[in-house]
Amino acid sequence: MNLNLFNDVPDGLTQRARSFVRAHGVKVDIRPIEEHRQWWLERNIPPAAVIDRMAAYEEQWGGLVLPPSPQYDGGPRYLEADLPEGSTSDGWWFEAGMQRTAVPYSFMIGPSGEFGIHAGRWVPLHATITG
Numbered sequence: 001m002n003l004n005l006f007n008d009v010p011d012g013l014t015q016r017a018r019s020f021v022r023a024h025g026v027k028v029d030i031r032p033i034e035e036h037r038q039w040w041l042e043r044n045i046p047p048a049a050v051i052d053r054m055a056a057y058e059e060q061w062g063g064l065v066l067p068p069s070p071q072y073d074g075g076p077r078y079l080e081a082d083l084p085e086g087s088t089s090d091g092w093w094f095e096a097g098m099q100r101t102a103v104p105y106s107f108m109i110g111p112s113g114e115f116g117i118h119a120g121r122w123v124p125l126h127a128t129i130t131g
Contacts, residue, residue: 002027002063010060012130026065030080033058046084050092054081057094057109061129068100075100076107079129085118086111093118096129 002008005025009018033054040051061079068075076097083106086092091111099107105119115131116124125131 001029010064010130012060012128017130021064024067027063028065028078030058030063030078032062033081040084046086046092047088050084050094053092053109053113054084054094057081057096057129066097066100074103081109093122 003026005027006022008027009021009025013021033051037051037055040046041048057079058081063078063080065078066075077100079097080095082095082098084092084094085108093108093110096107096109096115099105105117108116108118108122109129110116110122110124113128114124115126115129116122
């Protein structure tokens with residue numbers, strides 16, 4: 001666990017977000033997606049390029065704890081790639097992090113890198129994870 005992210009803020013954030021992460025950011029240890037790579041590759045679920053995308057997401061964002069706000073306690077508890085879903089024809093999504101509270105949807109990263117929710121239907125919320 002890293003309680004001081006002052007010099008370890010992910011790239012791509014706005015100045016306001018960078019300031020927030022510097023002051024309040026916490027990063028926890030996560031299980032690397034690489035532990036699953038071989039098992040998935042042997043079954044071709046998902047293709048290697050999707051696993052690479054998941055690993056890159058974890059490299060930049062994995063373990064970052066997202067604090068709840070007073071008005072909203074939803075969202076992922078912390079960022080961690082998991083559970084790829086989809087197909088080669090429709091595209092591949094993967095879980096962005098485990099939900100903070102019990103909700104009927106998952107927070108996902110979409111086929112084009114967008115962040116959103118999925119519950120039988122894909123709803124992108126931000127064009128990128130940095131949103």
